[in-house]
Amino acid sequence: MNLEKSLSNHDPVQANSIICTKLLEVTYKNNLPALKSTTLNIAQGSFVVLLGPSGAGKSTLLRALNGLVKPTGGSVTAAGLGNIAKPSTLKQHRRQTGMIFQQHHLIGRLSVLSNVLLGRLGHHAGWRMFCPWTQAEKELALAAIERVGLLDRALERADQLSGGQQQRVGMARALIQQPQLLLADEPIASLDPNTSLRLLQSLHDICKSDGLTAVVSLHQVDFARQFADRIIGLKQGSVVFDGSASEFTELHIKNLYQHQPGNSAITAKALPMPGSFLQSSLVEV
Ligand SMILES: Nc1ncnc2c1ncn2[C@@H]1O[C@H](COP(=O)(O)OP(=O)(O)OP(=O)(O)O)[C@@H](O)[C@H]1O
Numbered sequence: 001m002n003l004e005k006s007l008s009n010h011d012p013v014q015a016n017s018i019i020c021t022k023l024l025e026v027t028y029k030n031n032l033p034a035l036k037s038t039t040l041n042i043a044q045g046s047f048v049v050l051l052g053p054s055g056a057g058k059s060t061l062l063r064a065l066n067g068l069v070k071p072t073g074g075s076v077t078a079a080g081l082g083n084i085a086k087p088s089t090l091k092q093h094r095r096q097t098g099m100i101f102q103q104h105h106l107i108g109r110l111s112v113l114s115n116v117l118l119g120r121l122g123h124h125a126g127w128r129m130f131c132p133w134t135q136a137e138k139e140l141a142l143a144a145i146e147r148v149g150l151l152d153r154a155l156e157r158a159d160q161l162s163g164g165q166q167q168r169v170g171m172a173r174a175l176i177q178q179p180q181l182l183l184a185d186e187p188i189a190s191l192d193p194n195t196s197l198r199l200l201q202s203l204h205d206i207c208k209s210d211g212l213t214a215v216v217s218l219h220q221v222d223f224a225r226q227f228a229d230r231i232i233g234l235k236q237g238s239v240v241f242d243g244s245a246s247e248f249t250e251l252h253i254k255n256l257y258q259h260q261p262g263n264s265a266i267t268a269k270a271l272p273m274p275g276s277f278l279q280s281s282l283v284e285v
């Protein structure tokens, strides 16, 4: 992304950030706030893990970062592009943002290769979708499949693969987009611990070697501590922790996962928050 361009356009994204939210709020139709006034700057090249109990707002935040959920307040701004609420900006943003879903969202009867190629659709004009894939695209897809360790399964039907292998196909499909930003919503939710570890390790390695920024939601605190450059803890729609893995102490874990009727941020204020990452969302609650 062109940061210089973003600055010259008076884009409010900080110089080292790839995407930011400002006072972002999401309230669904049931009128319960899923995400409360949240201001975050995601640094370019960082591997960010979202933690928090079920219903905390992790998926809502991830989806808002890709425009799949519309903010009811505040904004999401991509570096070099601006506020993604504008349809043309959102289209460009999605083209450079890969998404990995918990349920893979593969088409089972299609081959691994065909599923991965579908990741290129965003790069095609409408009419171009009906044309066969080019040789260059097929080579790109095979390279992505090789990176996730599935080259020997490239021509098999996706539904003949294990859950872990299917998630690798999902990874390859996101990578073929050649994204700047990767969003992954519980990518290891349905995998056993060893498979989870290997998959996260691959995801982390690929992101680091390509300089890709990742925002990944997880339920596994240990994996978050192992891989995250930064952990963002969400509870009842608010950021209650934002800091490095080493700053994420047992006390923070307890606060994050402890069931607490009422306003969780009151307790969070009593806990030491890593100063450099202090978010206005917490202060304002
Ligand atoms: N489409 C929707 N319509 C109405 N409410 C929703 C919708 N999606 C999520 N919610 C609500 O918003 C809140 C946050 O949900 P979200 O899915 O973001 O949480 P989460 O942290 O991802 O949870 P989990 O760990 O279970 O995936 C929850 O109270 C949930 O019930």
Ligand SMILES: [Mg+2]
Pocket (backbone or CB within 6 Å): 058, 059, 060, 185, 186
């Ligand atoms: Mg979720």
